[in-house]
Amino acid sequence: MPNLENLRKQAKQILRWRRQGHYPVAAILREWLPRFSGSTDADLMASEFQLKDAQEVVARRNGFESWQALIHGTQTMNPNSTVPSRKPTLQWAEPQLFVSDMAVALEHYQRLGLSIAFTYGDPPFYAQVVRDGTRLNLRLVASPVFAEGVREKEELLAASLVVDDVKALFLEFQQAGIEFQQSLRKEPWGARTFIVKDPDGNLVLFAGS
Secondary structure, eight states, rough: EEEEEEEHHHHHHHHHHTTTTTHHHHHHHHHEEEGGTTTOOOHHOOOOOOOOHEEEEEHHTTTSSHHHHHHHHHHHHSSSSSSSSOOOOOOOOOOOEEEEHHHHHHHHHHHOOOOOOOEEETTEEEEEEETTEEEEEEOOOOOOOOOOTTTHHOOOEEEEOOOHHHHHHHHHHHHHTTEEEEEEEOOTTTTEEEEEEEETTOOOEEEEE
């Protein structure tokens, strides 16, 4: 169970992001607060939002229905200690991919079945696409991060995504006309993998047993 003081700091950070108009927080609020699940970024950022709402986000992320329940659980499990009773859990990862044309990149990842969680900027220079438990952040850059051909030659992956049925996903992409950097194959360690290259040369590996 996390330290109660750290939980308070997390809630204050979420409230601070919201007040500063930090749009990526909109995806967090949609995920953890059911009343915001259908809200657009603009509507959500314009809605009333208080510390108690940020505390509810923190509570739900830790498996509790309310802030009061979280406090009770924290005090019950660790009433006298000010240090965490266990190591923090890494809950998910969000690989960041660098793109040169946001519209083209978004269209590509939508063809892969990912939906747009949010875009930031006008025109957008930052965006997030999601599918199931996968989140990919897209960041617009003015020049290539790698020299032409380096990523393909060195097989430098931008992200590795784990799939429960990798063959079914490969066939889905194949039917959608997706071009593959590497077709579906079985690796020496037993995993089945394939690789898709996006319009900016980012190599995204999909893997499953």
